[in-house]
Amino acid sequence: MFCSQCGSPCAERVPDGDDRPRSVCGGCGTIHYQNPRIVVGAMVLHEGALLICRRAIEPREGFWTCPGGFMECEESMAQAAARETWEEARARVRILAPLATLDLPHIHQVHAFFRAELAEPGAAPGPESHEVEWLPVGQVLQREWAFPVMEQALEWWVKDTAGTSFHQGRLDWDGVGPRYALESYELGEHWCSA
Numbered sequence: 001m002f003c004s005q006c007g008s009p010c011a012e013r014v015p016d017g018d019d020r021p022r023s024v025c026g027g028c029g030t031i032h033y034q035n036p037r038i039v040v041g042a043m044v045l046h047e048g049a050l051l052i053c054r055r056a057i058e059p060r061e062g063f064w065t066c067p068g069g070f071m072e073c074e075e076s077m078a079q080a081a082a083r084e085t086w087e088e089a090r091a092r093v094r095i096l097a098p099l100a101t102l103d104l105p106h107i108h109q110v111h112a113f114f115r116a117e118l119a120e121p122g123a124a125p126g127p128e129s130h131e132v133e134w135l136p137v138g139q140v141l142q143r144e145w146a147f148p149v150m151e152q153a154l155e156w157w158v159k160d161t162a163g164t165s166f167h168q169g170r171l172d173w174d175g176v177g178p179r180y181a182l183e184s185y186e187l188g189e190h191w192c193s194a
């Protein structure tokens with residue numbers, strides 16, 4: 001890795017006063033910290049059905065998910081969730097309330113999910129989706145989902161689709177099972193507001 005400040009090579013070492021290796025520039029001494037990234041998603045409920053997208057991009061191309069993606073700088077999590085819903089499902093939504101946050105320590109991500117409704121009628125696949133579908137709430141847990149973190153959030157969502165309960169959890173991969181199966185994960189922490 002090269003330093004984003006001065007272009008010199010960086011090396012992994014433990015800086016003075018720190019307790020773990022960091023990428024440190026050999027030229028200007030800048031410490032390049034790596035921190036978890038934030039991924040947001042939206043559960044859009046309309047007339048008893050959930051807005052879902054079949055992914056047209058890797059990872060998990062061809063599998064179903066709710067609209068979501070990496071947060072950009074200079075936006076809030078709720079704005080990011082609404083933006084991703086437009087990009088992937090061409091739906092203009094109103095974010096109603098937070099649903100859940102889930103830590104995925106093993107891949108350095110934090111996922112935040114929001115309850116949402118349509119602000120304008122209509123949905124259609126964006127460039128990153130093969131198709132979109134309105135899935136009746138009663139069928140949500142039968143569907144095969146692209147990502148275990150989404151499946152976990154949906155298990156909470158279907159129990160309280162119109163409510164305000166908020167969950168915080170942590171998913172730990174068991175290190176053995178398939179990475180895309182929720183059964184390979186343990187819910188290491190879980191709080192619920194209701």
Ligand code: ZN
Nearest residue numbers: 003006025028
């Ligand atoms: Zn440098």
